[in-house]
Amino acid sequence: MLPAALVAWGAAAWLVTAGSPAALTVTVGGVAVAFAAVRFAPLRVLALTSVCLAAVAASCAWRLTTVEHSPLTRLADQHRLATMDVEVVRDARPFSHRGQDAAVVEVRVRRVVAAGQDLRVRDRATAFVDGTPDDLVVGRRLVVVGRLGPSDASEEAAVIDVVRRGPTDRAAWWWEASERVREGVRRAVSHLPEEPRALVPALVDGDDTRVSEEVEEDFRRSGLTHLMAVSGTNLTIVLAVVMLLARASGLRRRGLWVAGALSIVAFVLLARPDPSVVRAAAMGAVGVAALGFGARGGVRALCWAVVGLVFLDPWLSRTPGFVLSAVATGGILLLAPVLAARLERWMPRWCALAIAVPVAAQLACTPAIAALSGEVSLVAVFANLLAGPAVAPATVAGLVGGVLAVAWVPLGQACGLVAGLCAGWILTIGHRAADMEAASLEWHAPWQVLLAVVPVATWLVVRLSARPAVFVGVALGLVVGIWRPPETGWPPDGWVMVTCDVGQGDASVLPVAEGEAVVIDTGEEDAPVDRCLTALGIRRIRLLVLTHGDADHVDGWRGAVDGRRVDQVAVGTSGGPLIPGAPRHVAEVGETFSSGETAAEVLWPPPEAAPGSDRNAVSVVLRATVRGVRLLLTGDVGAEAQQRILRSGADVGADVLKVPHHGSADQDGRFLTAVGASVATIGVGADNDYGHPSAALLMRLRERGVRWWRTDLDGDVAVVVRDGRLSVVTR
Template sequence: MTHDLRMLPAAVVAWGAAAWLVTAGSVAALALVAAGIALAMVAARFAPVRAVALVGVCLAAVAASCAWRLAVVEHSPLTDLAREHRLATMDVEVVRDARPFSHQGRDAVVVEVRVRRVVTAAQAVRVRDRATAFVDGSPSDLVVGRRLVVVGRLSPSEASEEAAVIDVLRRGPADRAAWWWEASERVREGVRRAVSHLSDEPRALVPALVDGDDTHITVEIEEDFRRSGLTHLMAVSGTNLTIVLAVVMLLARSAGLRRRGLWVAGALSIVAFVLLARPDPSVVRAAAMGAVGVAALGFGSRGGVRALCWAVIGLLFLDPWLSRTPGFVLSAVATGGILLLAPLLTRRLERWMPRWCALAIAVPVAAQLACTPAIAALSGEVSLVAVFANLLAGPAVAPATVAGLVGGLLAVAWAPLGQACGWLAGLCASWILTVGHRAAAMEAASLEWHGPWQVLLLVVPVATWLVVRLSSRPAVFVGLALGLVIGIWRPPQTGWPPAGWVMVSCDVGQGDATVLPVAAGEAVVVDTGGEDAPVDRCLTSLGVRTIRLLVLTHGHADHVDGWRGAVAGRRVDQVVVGPSGGPQVPGAARRVAGAGESFVLGETGAEVLWPPAHAAEGDDPNAVSLVLRATVRGVHLLLGGDVGEEAQRRLLRSGVGVTADVLKVPHHGSADQDDRFLTEVGASVATISAGADNDYGHPAVSLLTRLRQRDVRWWRTDVDGDIAVVVRDGRLVVVTR
């Protein structure tokens, strides 16, 4: 099959130009408009390169859109007021539903708005600028289309498409939106009512599948779906729209509609879907990809490729900032991969298997191969279980989505009837959740990519060629697939400890034990957990025969009761404890340490940051837990013991430096953490020592959310086992066992 690729150069050039211009400013955009027009005029004069004229036209169009929108923001009165941090009264319209977050221990929401009128003490002007507003509390009326008056302090926005950030001090009631937005909100509320009787995880996932409402998706679900390659199910994507379109097309065909009627039905379905799921960038992107599917229905995949290129150009003209969003990149690339590769792979597979089975395999394989370079560039890792997870979860996605949508429509009229459909949707969602959790729990669920992502632009085509060639040979294809499954399920063990390790968080259950290298066979051990066997196993696996320094941060059992396992068969040179004390280790000198003390042992140096010298033995042991800032081969590590929010604030007020590359999260990841402390540490990697299925809720969801907001990657001993932080080629990587 041949594909119409004539629009591909124009789409690629327009995409690259938009990605650069949204950060370059309106002057650069105007210059590129002129360059695009000149290219089109010159190329149009010469027949051999006349096709290049289309590239120039598309480039000029996207650049003109960038120039106009950037100039509007740069010269807006609202932008000037934001630079002056003025207090203003504003008439705003909600353009994206409010999203909850925690701000200094209080509930708050962030909502994107369009400012229509702004009034200050000196002026009143009408504008139409985008802004982000922060509102205290948990308001439920800030939904798309509604208008309200707010009083807030303006500040500049870091996003080039926004004129300001608004810290809302007071707000009025929200007016009702247009009837179509209110209708869509009633359906969304109906979906939530239809699954309100389900357990927590299915109740959170079904609205995300149906209309992209991920408000109650937990960090655990988000992380497991990311590792298993199912993240696209939690947000509105082409998958959601494809399911809706498929049902509508099936009903339309049953009603006797043909090509033109099917196009009309498909277009109306896309409009209704956008209203229901909101016109967010991901939804607009999904709608465009759905339009590509409708085009492919009429013209075949050859026309589908052309339609995809036009969709990319059209979306970038309407919203150039889409060019830099991960969702747009992955959606466009995946759609292209499916259009180009899936038909070829399907034809070769169906030589020896049913067509439905060939399609079920070809589509996720094609999408995954196409997206691999982009995924590696965005996340630094590639999911190895994505294809298998999507194959297993895929059959449940359509019934969950359809049943959830029907349940939401029925719940608008009568809640019990909607809940019957909601039960079916929840059953399917439970299967998807099971697949996601189990796939993410596999030791080799994902592979970290350490090299430049551009290398994959060469590797992936070779891998694609091999997959296509081998797909018509059932014995080889099935054998390789089974080999990959076995490798993921039981991966070969790499050497332990990994070369270049600078810290290991031992899996000692609900407790703490951290090891820092000193020299071959020698280490500093910070805490020992609550039982003898786990810490003994960890130290033995690391080859530790001598403990140069045993630090017991505080006297709680989950940090010190495993000391016998730590010292069994090992020499211990010295023991350091905090003000709350600790056990007396036979044959080892013991002393109480406080802030300001430091030591250097081989590769490891450390300073005690907390508690202050006046801390007393009778104080709360957590509050006077030793906090160490260690340095191993140039890597800074902050070991936080069990200090809570108040102690963290006092530590910051003391003025000592807490910045580190790696944070051993205090108190097993409890919610008792200070936001400013996490920000000041500025770590890129965090380890959390917690016991599986512990009764304390460790690590807390709020803590994991705050780490993610700060772009901190975390690992947990209850999920990952022993955690080694390793330096490779100047980069920090994490190896688990």
């Protein structure tokens, strides 16, 4: 069954981007091969694989055709204003847009009235709504008036910019009941400090809307991100409690399966039928199968679960959560029993399992993690070992507290206190692990190399696990290496840009030659930019660009020029400080500069652009090329200016983006798409009062596959090119 699952998975991941004609062609081919192979016994595996391939391809063809030929898609292409009856299919996610509350919510459009047509449809769409989204929960229906636009996602028919919406109707009783329990969880922890108050709902039902960006980033570096998403871990905990109660009640094999299945259904209702929840439910079903049939039965169930999931939702095949969950489950089923059996020779069984499960999952996921993020967490196993014991009590206490809070809030808060204490421990582990200098390792080679490296590493781990002295010695050596890594040189070899940590401001450096650089902006204070340039060994500034006259970009100029020669200063139409002894001119569109390793061109602003009251809009925008790497430095331009830049026909394509305006929400999605960067840097101050970088901006970067680094969390950020591959080194 394994070949069939892998082929079906790979086909779904390709076909959802290839279009309905390709999917239909694969369907016909799969059916033909299946008919030819089924007659010969040695080819039965090929026949089964072809059947699964044809089924998944047929699902893709049907779904893609439905979207491509939907009346809603046609109206979206025409940017029609429409009145729609919609049903919420995923809870709204709030964000801030130009200082105002807003939300993005996935809906199913059931009826649309536009251009004199009254149409019944059942198409998915993404809606952007102003105001607080508290009433936009799964299952509720409402009428909205909005401007339709085409969607970049092949599974959606449209994007809706809502200009007016009516009240929401109540959902079916099971959705309303689940919402009451979710609200009960939030009330049960409402008296806790901010971080535990946000984390407990994420652990219980995947509600991570209140989790701060700092916690998200630290959990990513420490390998604990899976705890904040609804995953097999959450469901396994719930299943374990249910199974214990069921066994205590006298239920046996079939009864346990029924209890497990009912628990999965209830969990999906509570955590919402998002793709990640459906995937977690499937992995939970795999766990139930393994309980009944052992590891081999579990692997078979995992393969069928993969085929079934990509048949029901082909787009699930491309989501990181699905990739990591399926691979981790496979690793646990295949490797954990072997590793645990060898560790049991010299330690208690509970301890052997506690070590074997995270080690197996991490080894299995390592190639996928490197492919998705370009780095591998070195502290993930240790962090999960330390945080793991607190996850189950936090989840169970939070869930019980949520149920009790429905009846009486003070009683629920008593359980919420227990959940909060456990969540506090998890947060401590996440923060401490992320703060370690060697918390994660940048992977510069192609991720496919790990497909050869990981099996060798797995063989070594299994062999060493039976030798206590060697196993413990290697583990302690790894801990010491992570805790006190060897010092690395700065700047790193092959650097093409450094975004300096200057607090809530901007300062970027491009190398020209040894000791020489182009500097773009200086931040607000003298000391931080001076420190950054000194560490880089910069003694001569060939060109100092001051993008616009705001203090957080120019007031640190004395720190930049102190003890350094400045050849030329370029300012935007909003001006900037006069720097003694340095010739100065106003940068003009089309102006170019080339020296040493760096060439740059001014893309914005046009000469007729007067600063007015918005100096951000006339920031100098540069496109530079260093060692073949294209970099776009954007000052503080907002969405309106970004749209004007696109309309001007300027080539904004780049490999690296210095994110505009410290990551504010005032960004244009089409601009980010046109840039097409794979790496982004964000100059932002810790605990700033502006909410930078905004959750909306980070979500847009994540949707486009852009990896970002922030100076408030990572310090100085150096973009490096080695063997033609981009990586990032922080300091």
